[in-house]
Amino acid sequence: MxxxxxxxxxxxxxxxxxxxxxxxxxxxxxxxxxxxxxxxxxxxxxxxxxxxxxxxxxxSPAVKRGKFSEEEDDLIVRLHKLLGNRWSLIAGRVPGRTDNQVKNHWNTHLRKKLGTGNFKRPRSDPKPEYRAQEEQETTNHHHPINDSNAGNCDRLPPCRSTMSNTSADDAEVRDVLMRENFLTGSEGSDGEEWMRDHRVWLGSPMLSSDRYFELSNVGLEDLVIDSYSLDQMWQQL
DNA sequence: AAGTGTGTCAACCGCATAAAG
DNA sequence: CCTTTATGCGGTTGACACACT
The missing domain is CATH 1.10.10.60 (Homeodomain-like)
Incomplete structure (x- = not known):
């Protein structure tokens, strides 16, 4: 280096x-x-x-500012319980929040509130096997803004934003959630219904606009990256 | 009013990994 | 393959604001 x-x-x-x-x-x-x-x-x-x-x-216009809502807190606590300190994965499921925001919020508010210690994932945590096969899929996920600009500093390549998680990450989260019965409804009365109610989508969390940042208002159509969504984002800058 | 303690959060650091050559 | 470069992630630091004494 x-x-x-x-x-x-x-x-x-x-x-x-x-x-x-x-x-x-x-x-x-x-x-x-x-x-x-x-x-x-x-x-x-x-x-x-x-x-x-x-x-x-x-x-980034996708970043939501301001205080975390009760719903967001609840969501983060639940996801942290399942995923540990994997902030980027957690943030990917909290619309408009970055891994840094989630991490800070956890360390300053939630951990104190819950009286919990650190949940450390070993640095050498191996990548799940399915990631390799998912990668082909991931590389086909072009960034609509700069897709044609690959190669060097004059022609910028696609960017993999932390706000938009890969399908491999999605698979990993889905796997964990399924294993923990998060999606099956067997954890009390929550599970898939709870996630649907709170708009915890397993797809990309990139929002098409910042008008819908209330968790209860976030719809699937807001979480899809496409050229139209990004165009809208730019126009709002 | 001044000094000290504490909370918050933006930013940095070091490492891991992917991609390119 | 191996090396170099770019990017992403999580832990940590430090500046700032505010509360408290």
Whole structure:
């Protein structure tokens, strides 16, 4: 590694409005992805990783701001019970919330509230076997904004957003949920009905707009990534 | 008013993994 | 295959705001 020369030239800390604007302008034109090229293009004195994080956790129109609702809390607690600290998977089922938000919320509110300790997944947790076969499917999942821009910094490739989980992840979550009878209704009176009531979809959580962020209002049509949805997102910026 | 403690959350760090060459 | 590069993830840190003494 160590591809980045002149590490000290990269700014750290909170982002300024000007930096946000530069990053947004770039993403509006090229779409998210090829993060390491962004500093070169925009003049931003930030690491590509930092740009990616800023977009995913703050600037993306899919990110919901503000307090977590009771329903969201309940959902996170249930998912954490099943999945442990796999924040990206959990966040993928909480519309509009990022893994960072969920993680912070858990550590500052929910863990305290529940009086629970850490649930640590071993770093070497092996990937389920089905992931390999799912991957073909995943690679066919093109990003409508920049699908044609593959290759180098001038032509940006598709981006796999953390807000949109892969089908492999979905399969993994589904597997866990099924194993834990989460979908079969045998856990008391909840299960599939509960998930349906709370719009806990196993498909992509990427929302087409931020108008429907109330969990009870999120419909399947809002969770599908397509060019129309993304166009709408951009227009709202 | 000043100092200290605590909570919150944005951002960083290090590692793992995938993809490209 | 092996190496390099890019991206994603989870743990952790640190700045800031607010409450409390």
């Amino acid at each position: 160590g591809a980045e020369a002149g590490e000290s030239l990269h700014r750290k800390g909170l982002w300024t409005e000007e930096e946000d604007r530069l990053l947004l302008d770039h993403i509006r034109v090229h779409g998210p992805g090829r993060w390491n090229c962004i500093p070169k293009f925009t003049g931003l004195k930030r690491h590509g990783k930092s740009c990616r994080l800023r977009w995913l956790n703050y600037l």
